[in-house]
Amino acid sequence: MSVIAAPPPRRRWSRRLANAWPPALVLAVVVGLWAGVGALVHAASDVLPGPDLVVRSTWQDRSNLWPAAWTTTREAIFGILAAIVVAVVLAVAIDSSRTVRRSIYPLMVASQTLPIIALAPLVVIWFGFGPLPKIALVALFTFFAIAVGLVQGLASADVDATNLLRTMGASRLQLLLRVRVPSAIPQFFTGLKVAVTYSFVSAIVAEFVGAQQGLGVYMTTAKNAFRTDLVFGAVLVTAILTLLLFAIVTVLERLALPWRRPASATGTP
């Protein structure tokens, strides 16, 4: 039996469409400008290939591009997963103990001031040319957003709810699992979405430094061969993959938070 007053599906779809057309319009304008400028500087098509050329060349080169994209995708995803593990451990430790909070939180913030790009060569020296240094760098780039979201989310737990469970004799672990962690999930996903937008970029930067496979290698090779069309293609693929990952996280967020009151529902059923 369902008591959930979900809006009828048609209305939901029309709302989604209504949300989708403004960015689509802007995108169309940008692509139009790109095509226009590309046509104007036609002679120098090496510098700014038009959209049609980019799509055509990229499609033709797909047998090289797909494996590269797949390698980078794997690095990005494993990097994010590693970042989640690190962030959860750090956030729970920071949340549970004031000593840990005072000693680790400043260092965690300070770690973000390190020029991580400059560290990349070192990481490659330590971990070799395989996927490991890329995963490590992605994790380094992205754990912070997730950890900060989690720390804030855990701290946002309702005092009244915590007190209520305390009067029921709840242990600290029970309070963590039944009040603090559920309270933190919305902000965890906010952090994760930020992290996801960095993930491909950081994997590619790591590949620039030294790799056998991946979009970073692909771009370097294309650039060295003056194939700007393929560089553009790889950039486009990166953007699409990042958006895909973002969309997956958004779906997971919705699945993880079925209890959230939909923004459209005002009043009680």
Place this chain on the structure above:
Amino acid sequence: MAPARERYGDAMSAGARLELRDLRKRFSQADGSALTVLDGVDLTAEPGEFVAVIGPSGCGKSTIFHILAGLEDASDGAVLIDGVQTPKRLGVCAFMPQRDGLLPWRRVIDNATIGLELAGVPRAQARERALPLLERFGLGEFARAWPWQLSGGMRQRAAFLRTVLMGKPAMLLDEPFGALDGITRGDLQQWLLDVWDEVGSTVVLITHDVPEAVFLADRVYVMSPRPGRIAAVVEIDLPRPRTLAIEESPQFAAYESRLRAALRGRTDPVDEPAAGTAGERP
């Protein structure tokens, strides 16, 4: 309907005896000064009794509950449970906070059973116990709804169900029917009496509402404005079981005016023609 109540029968043994002796509470404020909230409160709830506490906003009613439930320590004075000083009180009383305290990420049934879950009762068994009560509390259809889908009165019923299900010998209800309209309120009061009748546990109830205190309680403690003291204690000698019709009786009106006078700070009972006994304190 509940069976006729045996006021001092076997059911009483299920309730705990709560006693506060000269309870004092000071909070230290941000500027370093101390805020005295409770300044010598004496209160007793005998096993199975229904006791109400009324008093102006900010006089320390909720603070009394926080101390009884073990969330706060007293600055001075004694808290006795079944005659024994009990410094570790968390988990002893079932506490219903002023805001309903429903966890937004748990369905109504899982909110209702959380106390049992924390006590280690297997989930299936906890649900089995909760379901018939949900039906009875008019929440059967909403067992799998999320808290935001409930109306204010339904939320309070769910929170009350959670409190009852814990099966504790004492229940502390902090304005359980606050912010409800008169009709809903009357229904819930009637139904609270029925439940109390069955479970036989001791109940302490905080309210702003004078008729509510008279209708429900065996004894009403009236508090002074902050710093909170007991300004008057009024025994309510109305027959049980009570129905809402009793509100029309002249004794009921007499108790009401007497409590209102005490709330206004006039504790002299001589000109109040109330029936029953009363103990007044300065």
